Amino acid sequence: MNFDLRLPLGIMFGLFGAILVIFGAVSNKEIYEKHSLGININLIWGAVLLVFGAAMLFLTWRASKKAAPAKDQKKKDAR
Amino acid sequence: MHIQLGGIDYAILLIYFAFVLGIGWVLKRYMKGSTDFFLSGRSIPAWVTGLAFLSANLGAQEVIGMAASGAKYGIMTSHFYWVGAIPAMVFLAIFMMPFYYGSRARSVPEYLKLRFDEKTRGLNAISFSVMTVFSSGISLHALAKLMETLLGWNYDACIAVSASIVLVYIFMGGLTSAIYNEVLQFFMIVLGFAPLVFLALKDIGGWAALKQKLIPVATSQHFVEGTWTQSWTHMGSSLENPMGVGWFGMTMGLGFVLSFGYWCTDFLVVQRAMAANSMSAARRTPLIAAIPKMLFPALVILPGMIAIALHYSSGNQFLPIGKDGTPDYNMTIPALLVKYFPTGLLGIGFTALMASFMSGMAGNVTAFNTVWTYDIYQSYIAPKKSDNHYLWMGRWATVFGILVSIGCAYLASKFNNIMDMLQLVFGFVNAPLFATFLLGMFWRRTTGHGAFFGLLGGTIGAAIFHGLALSRGAEVGIKGGWIAKEFIFHSEMGQNFWMALVAWTTCFVLTIVISLATKRTKTDQELKGLVYSLTPKPETAHEPWYMQPVTVGILVLLATFILNIIFW
Numbered sequence: 001m002n003f004d005l006r007l008p009l010g011i012m013f014g015l016f017g018a019i020l021v022i023f024g025a026v027s028n029k030e031i032y033e034k035h036s037l038g039i040n041i042n043l044i045w046g047a048v049l050l051v052f053g054a055a056m057l058f059l060t061w062r063a064s065k066k067a068a069p070a071k072d073q074k075k076k077d078a079r
Numbered sequence: 080m081h082i083q084l085g086g087i088d089y090a091i092l093l094i095y096f097a098f099v100l101g102i103g104w105v106l107k108r109y110m111k112g113s114t115d116f117f118l119s120g121r122s123i124p125a126w127v128t129g130l131a132f133l134s135a136n137l138g139a140q141e142v143i144g145m146a147a148s149g150a151k152y153g154i155m156t157s158h159f160y161w162v163g164a165i166p167a168m169v170f171l172a173i174f175m176m177p178f179y180y181g182s183r184a185r186s187v188p189e190y191l192k193l194r195f196d197e198k199t200r201g202l203n204a205i206s207f208s209v210m211t212v213f214s215s216g217i218s219l220h221a222l223a224k225l226m227e228t229l230l231g232w233n234y235d236a237c238i239a240v241s242a243s244i245v246l247v248y249i250f251m252g253g254l255t256s257a258i259y260n261e262v263l264q265f266f267m268i269v270l271g272f273a274p275l276v277f278l279a280l281k282d283i284g285g286w287a288a289l290k291q292k293l294i295p296v297a298t299s300q301h302f303v304e305g306t307w308t309q310s311w312t313h314m315g316s317s318l319e320n321p322m323g324v325g326w327f328g329m330t331m332g333l334g335f336v337l338s339f340g341y342w343c344t345d346f347l348v349v350q351r352a353m354a355a356n357s358m359s360a361a362r363r364t365p366l367i368a369a370i371p372k373m374l375f376p377a378l379v380i381l382p383g384m385i386a387i388a389l390h391y392s393s394g395n396q397f398l399p400i401g402k403d404g405t406p407d408y409n410m411t412i413p414a415l416l417v418k419y420f421p422t423g424l425l426g427i428g429f430t431a432l433m434a435s436f437m438s439g440m441a442g443n444v445t446a447f448n449t450v451w452t453y454d455i456y457q458s459y460i461a462p463k464k465s466d467n468h469y470l471w472m473g474r475w476a477t478v479f480g481i482l483v484s485i486g487c488a489y490l491a492s493k494f495n496n497i498m499d500m501l502q503l504v505f506g507f508v509n510a511p512l513f514a515t516f517l518l519g520m521f522w523r524r525t526t527g528h529g530a531f532f533g534l535l536g537g538t539i540g541a542a543i544f545h546g547l548a549l550s551r552g553a554e555v556g557i558k559g560g561w562i563a564k565e566f567i568f569h570s571e572m573g574q575n576f577w578m579a580l581v582a583w584t585t586c587f588v589l590t591i592v593i594s595l596a597t598k599r600t601k602t603d604q605e606l607k608g609l610v611y612s613l614t615p616k617p618e619t620a621h622e623p624w625y626m627q628p629v630t631v632g633i634l635v636l637l638a639t640f641i642l643n644i645i646f647w
Binding site: 003005008009011012013015016019020023024027031032034035036037039041042045046048049052 | 087098259
């Protein structure tokens with residue numbers, strides 16, 4: 001009916017995760033001493049967001065696989 | 080207090096806006112008729128409507144406001160969740176959704192027309208439309224003001240950009256667009272603020288250390304040691320806690336009248352449940368929302384408590400001090416963001432904040448355009464037009480709604496009192512509403528005259544009580560007491576809770592009395608599907624336990640009860 005919301009969710013958070021991980025890797029480590037108690041929170045949380053995005057995309061893919069055989073079945077039944 | 084955003088932070092914000100607009104654009108092709116635009120064709124799965132239900136209610140006033148309350152009042156703020164939201168959400172799911180969804184009403188006022196009569200619908204439709212569009216304006220104003228204060232952005236530009244983005248994605252994709260974006264916003268808020276809680280809690284030394292550090296906060300304000308970390312222990316009387324409310328006022332005023340009045344009758348949230356793809360999904364929607372709602376205190380209240388502990392232990396350095404010498408509590412979340420988030424994560428946190436404002440605004444606008452089109456325009460101005468005509472009207476009602484919101488935002492910026500006035504009017508109108516719905520759904524004898532005049536009477540009763548009540552130290556006028564200073568309360572919150580109780584009781588009693596004195600205008604047959612005793616119970620025995628509304632509802636209530644005990 002409407003498109004699967006998990007698709008944009010997965011892409012957007014995957015993108016955010018990637019940005020944070022890359023920035024976390026190349027950024028000046030001083031900013032973490034100043035703010036996040038010395039923890040490279042960009043790297044860590046970026047990884048979390050990446051995993052979340054990937055999970056959403058996986059669920060989208062799985063849902064479309066379920067819909068595809070059902071559609072094929074419907075076509076078969078209609079003949 | 081100034082935030083410096085880096086290039087990465089701006090990039091994140093822009094990406095977010097691109098997705099929000101993109102979703103609206105993709106959904107455009109699915110908007111074929113008015114049911115698609117206003118009700119998403121009743122086709123949305125329960126997990127989506129559930130998260131949207133929660134998110135539409137979560138304006139940034141909640142994120143910023145609850146953190147501010149957490150700093151100002153401590154864990155007592157959790158009552159807004161565990162007493163003032165969860166029970167009402169469970170009640171809505173189990174008892175009221177069957178009527179909202181089963182009656183095929185396209186809005187809450189339309190349910191009132193089906194159950195009672197046109198004048199009751201009209202009263203609710205008009206008061207709701209005005210309130211909801213003002214709410215939207217206040218969100219917009221608060222957003223622009225915050226951006227101006229924190230980033231030095233131009234106020235007018237903020238208003239224009241935020242309003243335009245919301246306008247465009249709703250214009251294109253209707254309710255579905257609003258709902259999808261609300262789910263996006265939900266995850267932004269959770270994933271954006273979770274690291275803040277983690278870092279702040281680590282910094283303060285954990286929950287035990289926090290409890291210790293909150294003792295001087297309480298004692299320096301002449302309260303008992305544990306007042307900031309115990310939610311019920313100090314509610315014996317309104318003198319024992321900083322909120323100035325006793326347990327009775329809290330449970331009945333907030334927990335019963337105000338929260339049921341909001342969660343069970345406000346079309347803003349009910350609309351999301353009405354968009355679900357089945358009766359079962361519609362009933363599960365508020366329950367699915369209740370589960371994260373239960374856990375939100377950890378996300379929004381806890382940071383507030385940590386902030387005030389940091390403030391006191393640093394010699395009043397952490398929060399900016401307001402004009403009256405007390406901390407500016409509304410700066411709690413911004414202060415925490417600045418302290419703990421480096422560039423990168425700051426972009427996520429800041430975008431999450433903006434997202435929460437916008438989800439509140441969008442919710443109000445979609446509720447407005449539906450009520451305007453179906454309950455005002457189609458009912459009184461132009462009935463019997465084609466469905467395409469109402470779809471067209473809905474789109475232009477969106478434009479109109481946004482323009483009026485912008486107007487309200489500017490009003491709020493010019494007159495500080497406007498916000499207070501509006502809170503007041505909302506209180507007057509919302510408090511009696513639940514009595515009307517309760518009697519309408521559970522007592523077939525309630526008549527249209529009873530409902531209408533009961534509602535009117537309750538609202539007037541609220542106004543009269545307000546005229547006779549005042550809180551300590553407040554000036555007569557907008558704060559109350561403009562008839563006489565009969566009832567003095569310890570705090571404004573206490574005063575509002577009691578006013579709600581009075582309004583509800585007035586409406587309840589009046590509705591019963593007038594209903595008994597007037598003739599019924601609807602037969603039992605006409606009321607089938609609208610009243611509890613005349614409607615067959617929804618059949619759920621064949622569903623697995625986690626899909627059964629009653630089972631899940633009981634589990635949610637049990638979990639909430641346990642949370643209350645843990646933080647007693």
